[in-house]
Amino acid sequence: xxxxxxxxxxxxxxxxxxxxxxxxxxxxxxxxxxxxxxxxxxxxxxxxxxxxxxxxxxxxxxxxxxxxxxxxxxxxxxxxxxxxxxxxxxxxxxxxxxxxxxxx
Amino acid sequence: xxxxxxxxxxxxxxxxxxxxxxxxxxxxxxxxxxxxxxxxxxxxxxxxxxxxxxxxxxxxxxxxxxxxxxxxxxxxxxxxxxxxxxxxxxxxxxxxxxxxxxxxxxxxxxxxxxxxxxxxxxxxxxxxxxxxxxxxxxxxxxxxxxxxxxxxxxxxxxxxxxxxxxxxxxxxxxxxxxxxxxxxxxxxxxxxxxxxxxxxxxxxxxxxxxxxxxxxxxxxxxxxxxxxxxxxxxxxxxxxxxxxxxxxxxxxxxxxxxxxxxxxxxxxxxxxxxxxxxxxxxxxxxxxxxxxxxxxxxxxxxxxxxxxxxx
Numbered sequence: 001x002x003x004x005x006x007x008x009x010x011x012x013x014x015x016x017x018x019x020x021x022x023x024x025x026x027x028x029x030x031x032x033x034x035x036x037x038x039x040x041x042x043x044x045x046x047x048x049x050x051x052x053x054x055x056x057x058x059x060x061x062x063x064x065x066x067x068x069x070x071x072x073x074x075x076x077x078x079x080x081x082x083x084x085x086x087x088x089x090x091x092x093x094x095x096x097x098x099x100x101x102x103x104x
Numbered sequence: 105x106x107x108x109x110x111x112x113x114x115x116x117x118x119x120x121x122x123x124x125x126x127x128x129x130x131x132x133x134x135x136x137x138x139x140x141x142x143x144x145x146x147x148x149x150x151x152x153x154x155x156x157x158x159x160x161x162x163x164x165x166x167x168x169x170x171x172x173x174x175x176x177x178x179x180x181x182x183x184x185x186x187x188x189x190x191x192x193x194x195x196x197x198x199x200x201x202x203x204x205x206x207x208x209x210x211x212x213x214x215x216x217x218x219x220x221x222x223x224x225x226x227x228x229x230x231x232x233x234x235x236x237x238x239x240x241x242x243x244x245x246x247x248x249x250x251x252x253x254x255x256x257x258x259x260x261x262x263x264x265x266x267x268x269x270x271x272x273x274x275x276x277x278x279x280x281x282x283x284x285x286x287x288x289x290x291x292x293x294x295x296x297x298x299x300x301x302x303x304x305x306x307x308x309x310x311x312x313x314x315x316x317x318x319x320x321x322x323x324x325x326x327x328x329x330x331x332x333x334x335x336x337x338x339x340x341x342x343x344x345x346x347x348x349x350x351x352x353x354x355x356x357x358x359x360x361x362x363x364x365x366x367x368x369x370x371x372x373x374x375x376x377x378x379x380x381x382x383x384x385x386x387x388x389x390x391x392x393x394x395x396x397x398x399x400x401x402x403x404x405x406x407x408x409x410x411x412x413x414x415x
Contacts, residue, residue: 022372024379026349033357033375035368040357040375042350 001036001093009086011061017054018096034093041092046071047085057098060086108133112215112226112270113281120196120207123316124284133192135218137210140195143184147199150176150184158364166364168217177217185214191221204309211284216268216361225374226361229269230287231280232261233325238280239410240269240330242359248333248392251293252406257317258299259403263287264325268361271327277384279324287315295396328414330356330387335394342402343391344409352387353379386413 009015017023023032030048032041043051049070053063060082067078089095106117108127116122117133152171159165169176175187182202187194196214198206216226230253231240239256241249250266257263265283272279289296294313297305306314332355347355356378365371388410393399 022375024376026353026379026383029348029350031350031353031375031379033371035371038365038371040354042354044350 001034003091004093006087007090007097009060009083011059011064013060013097014057015054015060015063015086015090015095015097016057017051018094021094023051032094036093039092041094046081050082050085054095106133106136106138110282111211112219112265112268112283113272114215114219116210116215118210120210122207122211122284123286124211125282135192135194135215137185137194137196137214139206140186140197142203143197143199145200147184149178149180152176153367155367155370156362156364157366166213166217168221175221177214179209179213183209185209185217187218187221191218208309211286212268216270219270220362220370220374223370223373224270225370225377227269227271227330227356227378228267228359228361229330230266231264231269231325231327232256233264233280234261234407236323236325237328237411237414238264238325239328239406240264240280241333242269242330242355243332244359246290248335248394250287250289251296251335252331252333252392254287254289254293254296254299254315254317255398256403256406257287257315258296261403262325263317271381272324273380274326276326278327278381280327281324285316287317289313289315293396327385329410330381330385331410332359332387332389334389334391336391337394339391339393341393342405342409344413345389345391346413347387347389349382352382355387356382388413 020035021032023030028045030043030051053066064079064082068075106119108115108117108131109122109124110127111124114134115127115131117136119138150169150171152169154169156168165180167178174189177185181199182205183199184197185194196206219226227242229240229242230249231238232253241252243249264280266287268283270281288308289312297313297315300315300317304315304317308314360374
């Protein structure tokens with residue numbers, strides 16, 4: 001599998017899980033298999049919650065707001081951890097940025 | 105009639121002599137494999153869709169291809185197995201000078217590929233049983249699977265399998281299918297053969313010491329725990345570390361007997377099967393004070409600690 005080109009995430013970036021993976025909940029954690037590389041990934045409970053949120057397309061700001069509402073964590077640290085996770089998931093071929101919706 | 109063998113829960117009929125238990129005379133073969141002609145020295149890889157390819161280094165590789173006639177399982181410079189499209193029939197063809205390897209391939213590697221094609225993933229594991237409960241030791245080659253199985257068999261356990269473990273889900277967990285009934289020891293562990301009667305030991309086609317420790321039980325043992333041995337020359341005592349569910353799933357998916365899948369269906373099947381296994385059976389890392397020599401009380405301690413995990 002060719003690594004996807006890196007992207008810069010902004011609050012407005014819409015992201016969702018890639019169709020080229022399968023995943024399953026393992027208790028509070030999440031196991032994921034990337035189907036092109038055959039690599040297995042595990043997410044801790046907070047990562048699993050992010051994964052659950054990204055099952056449908058959402059902006060980075062929406063995900064961040066949900067996490068801040070659910071966990072007691074400083075906003076800047078939450079943002080930094082979320083962006084680091086999104087970069088890792090994207091580099092592993094587990095996230096996609098859907099094409100922008102066509103204007104009406 | 106072509107001789108029939110019981111291997112990994114299959115009835116395998118073949119005209120090659122296998123060191124494996126005979127199947128019940130009434131059993132219908134799941135797979136019939138007959139000896140085919142020798143491959144030419146410059147035998148090309150078959151054309152078709154490559155479903156799996158793995159290179160283990162040291163000249164050992166394998167490649168599964170979906171061909172127009174069925175399936176080809178190619179061990180480059182060693183042998184090729186050609187399965188019919190319905191996978192019920194096959195022929196096995198040796199490369200020049202490799203005919204003596206064929207029984208070894210048929211007793212382990214070939215059935216595990218066949219099982220995966222049918223949708224039954226197989227673990228890279230050795231397993232033993234006592235009182236109907238089984239322990240499976242999983243890990244890469246050389247990480248102590250066979251040594252642990254040998255130690256426990258030397259102290260009263262029954263051998264289920266060495267190297268490849270087929271598990272079948274049941275109402276109360278998973279049942280373990282028996283393999284060929286033979287342990288294959290690396291040179292460093294060959295001294296363990298001293299625990300067994302001399303008529304149990306032999307030498308395999310690839311030069312390893314082999315042991316055939318005891319007759320198999322009639323019932324399929326229930327799997328109690330999956331164990332990743334961590335051999336240690338420094339550790340003085342056993343240490344057992346239960347793995348989280350997601351880590352357990354990762355470890356099981358990393359220790360499949362068949363690797364190198366490029367086709368999606370078997371990858372999906374493995375992922376589903378082994379994650380469900382991780383949910384239902386404890387997976388532990390076991391640090392083991394390593395030998396030889398091994399402490400005489402070690403096998404008893406292994407059963408005690410792992411039985412507690414499995415309870």
